[in-house]
Amino acid sequence: MKANLPPLDYVPLSEVVPGASSMRDFLTSGHGSIFAMTRAGKTELMRYFMKRRIKPLRVFYNPEEESVPGHQVADAEGLKRAIMAGHRSIVVTPPDTANNHTARFAAVAQVLWRIGDDLKRRNGGNKAPPWCILFVDEAQVVAGKDADPENPLRVILHRGLKRGIVAWCASQEPNLVSHSVMTQAQTFILLEVNRFRAPYLEGYGVPVGEIWDRLKQKYHGAVIHGNRVAFFRPIPKT
């Protein structure tokens, strides 16, 4: 079904997220979570974010080997070198996609954390300005339901903002991601989601019920911040 909705570029985001007068402000205003069923446009949306020419470093953790624009690296060492070389749109695609993403992601997170720690220190111990937007695709493989408090993604979700790191987690399975992915997100983006996910999302205060008629349709997306909602067309594929 073709959606008669504006693309995200034309959504007045500041009416949804206070103070977000630009896409950069929107993405750095706080952590976010993106949920969608498969083929609903989740990855396409993140490609769109990665393509945007915005100042903060954008890092995409890519466990599913999606084709995502940016400087391609395989691990934390590659990420470190790419940052030092001045790249600002970096895709980390671990070569062995099946195993141990928590450890692999931990190494990636450690690189960002050390820079963020340094920026916080330079800022007199106060909150560092947002310098990094970290996209984590398939967040459930990095921080699943039973992830412990030391899980690197959970640590970033709880303490990353003070170090200028904003995380956007994406998943098809909101019920399989860590509790922190749900509770620390200030903004949700929902694309087409399965009906049986709705009660789960509502349990975390996401007003899915009220917007369900829209979300059950293909190529409909919603930006949700508190009780504010704006609908958009998730990227040009209509």
Place this chain on the structure above:
Amino acid sequence: MAEEIDVADVAAEVFKEAPAPVAEQAEAAAQVAKQARSKDYAKFAPSRFKENKIAQVINAAIDRFIGPRTGIEAAEHEVGESYTAFGYWAIGADPDQSSAALHPALAAAWATGTYTAAGALKHVSHDQPKTAPPIMPAEDEA
């Protein structure tokens, strides 16, 4: 305020330890290649490199040689020595007998993500490269 931060400079200070010797990086590259080879590397390589121009070379090689004509001999015949050195890595060929030994700097650059399209294309245009390709600026940022 974020615009004032030069993350590259900050990172250079934070990570000011000397980079790993080329031999170590080559070993790391060999591990990556082995992992790629142990998986479905025809799936692995194209997606990993799809966004840059060298991907076109690699993908073409994979399309052509992975399948009925699997083997690096065919690649050598078709694309020549210098292309093959890079192609070995792309298609997960035996690093012990090919590019790890011949081109450790190439392998290291590939493994550490500093191998950019322009650098790679420049590199593969010369036989038997001896030095690491330059670290190029990001192509997607002005």
